Amino acid sequence: MNHFDYRGGILCAEDVPLPEIARAVGTPFYCYSTATLERHYRVFEAAMPPGTLVAYAVKANGNLSVIKTLAKLGAGADIVSVGELQRVMAGGVPPSKIVFSGVGKKRAEIAAALDAGIFQFNVESEPELDVINEIALAKGQRAAVALRINPDVDARTHAKISTGKAENKFGIGWSRAQAAYAYAAKLPGLDVAGVAVHIGSQITELEPFRQTFSKVADLVRILRAAGHKISRVDLGGGLGVPYKTGMAPPDPSSYGELVRAAVDGLDVQLTVEPGRLITANAGVLIAEVIYVKQGDEKAFVILDAGMNDLIRPAMYEAWHDIVPVRQPAQGVQRRVYDVVGPVCESADLFARDRELPALSAGDLVAILSTGAYGAVQASGYNARPLAPEILVRGRQFAVTRPRESVEETIARERWPEWLA
Ligand code: LLP
Numbered sequence: 001m002n003h004f005d006y007r008g009g010i011l012c013a014e015d016v017p018l019p020e021i022a023r024a025v026g027t028p029f030y031c032y033s034t035a036t037l038e039r040h041y042r043v044f045e046a047a048m049p050p051g052t053l054v055a056y057a058v059k060a061n062g063n064l065s066v067i068k069t070l071a072k073l074g075a076g077a078d079i080v081s082v083g084e085l086q087r088v089m090a091g092g093v094p095p096s097k098i099v100f101s102g103v104g105k106k107r108a109e110i111a112a113a114l115d116a117g118i119f120q121f122n123v124e125s126e127p128e129l130d131v132i133n134e135i136a137l138a139k140g141q142r143a144a145v146a147l148r149i150n151p152d153v154d155a156r157t158h159a160k161i162s163t164g165k166a167e168n169k170f171g172i173g174w175s176r177a178q179a180a181y182a183y184a185a186k187l188p189g190l191d192v193a194g195v196a197v198h199i200g201s202q203i204t205e206l207e208p209f210r211q212t213f214s215k216v217a218d219l220v221r222i223l224r225a226a227g228h229k230i231s232r233v234d235l236g237g238g239l240g241v242p243y244k245t246g247m248a249p250p251d252p253s254s255y256g257e258l259v260r261a262a263v264d265g266l267d268v269q270l271t272v273e274p275g276r277l278i279t280a281n282a283g284v285l286i287a288e289v290i291y292v293k294q295g296d297e298k299a300f301v302i303l304d305a306g307m308n309d310l311i312r313p314a315m316y317e318a319w320h321d322i323v324p325v326r327q328p329a330q331g332v333q334r335r336v337y338d339v340v341g342p343v344c345e346s347a348d349l350f351a352r353d354r355e356l357p358a359l360s361a362g363d364l365v366a367i368l369s370t371g372a373y374g375a376v377q378a379s380g381y382n383a384r385p386l387a388p389e390i391l392v393r394g395r396q397f398a399v400t401r402p403r404e405s406v407e408e409t410i411a412r413e414r415w416p417e418w419l420a
Pocket of ligand 1 (some may be wrong): 057059060078101102161198200201202236237238239273274275276277312316372373
């Protein structure tokens with residue numbers, strides 16, 4: 001459920017008509033809904049066992065106002081870089097609720113996280129154990145770690161966002177897990193507190209989670225039997241969202257039941273790391289139709305948003321619903337279009353052969369469910385400045401990140417002496 005609806009024939013974000021924002025900031029722009037963010041967070045948290053640390057995976061949407069909105073509800077954060085550490089701290093997430101994931105943490109990043117006093121490192125390799133141990137000892141600290149295990153489970157999602165198969169770079173191989181814990185236990189700079197997993201993203205069935213969680217529970221028992229004091233479990237993120245009308249991924253409550261069943265009787269501090277579920281349907285990307293062009297084989301709707309603004313369709317063959325901001329009249333003519341951007345790549349395609357109400361130049365369209373992995377994955381390709389991010393709350397809206405200017409991007413560069 002979200003708070004983007006037609007009112008009086010105009011698509012609104014909560015109580016704000018989207019054309020009003022377009023007039024104020026131009027297009028394209030991202031627009032997020034506070035009520036939707038809050039609702040998603042609350043529904044998800046309520047589905048978890050009491051006391052669960054809901055560490056929002058900030059990679060999904062790192063906008064400071066989005067982070068702060070969630071932090072105010074009690075969210076923690078799952079981070080993967082020192083940049084995300086700085087952002088979530090700026091957004092008000094207490095360090096005691098921060099989990100540091102990722103396969104390639106650098107020394108400076110580990111040191112910064114230790115200085116901040118984060119909750120836990122999710123460690124993905126034996127060499128990383130050594131480095132965290134060394135840095136913690138040098139600081140006279142013990143770092144709380146969980147070992148992220150690769151359970152070799154097929155998440156049955158797009159190959160580029162599947163992380164729990166043995167062939168993926170993530171986690172410590174299932175067959176090496178016990179040895180890795182034995183090794184970690186000997187490192188005096190580490191407090192080996194937990195087991196972590198994360199098998200992928202946009203997962204639309206419960207079965208892969210079920211298999212994974214039961215492997216985790218088994219491992220906790222095996223490790224305890226071997227004398228390890230395992231007091232924490234981190235089950236990662238990955239629950240999918242409906243991108244298409246009619247699509248019905250498992251709801252948070254059935255996912256929650258699975259989680260409860262998995263940790264039942266284990267007596268552990270539980271962490272989960274949802275990203276997409278919280279933010280995807282809380283955001284839209286608004287673009288203007290520049291041209292409608294009839295080709296020899298196809299009709300193209302050319303938008304002023306491109307793959308640099310939203311790379312998901314090009315990168316993961318992702319489907320996003322696209323709707324006109326002005327509600328089409330009943331019985332309006334429908335046409336089949338390729339909806340594309342202005343970027344000079346054939347991959348700059350938001351939707352192929354999409355049936356839509358007839359569109360014309362100047363119309364605004366909304367690309368839906370773009371609150372996760374949208375703005376965060378944007379680039380300046382084709383010297384296209386980053387689009388602004390707007391946050392709506394009721395009848396108010398705020399420009400939380402203004403449109404980047406080309407002048408700013410030019411000013412950041414330096415001439416080499418021989419060209420100056
Ligand atoms: N925890 C870890 C360790 C992760 O790597 C991720 C996502 C999450 C949690 C959050 O997963 P979520 O609940 O959002 O599924 N750019 C891709 C998605 C990449 C996901 C990367 N890791 C996309 O646009 O589909």
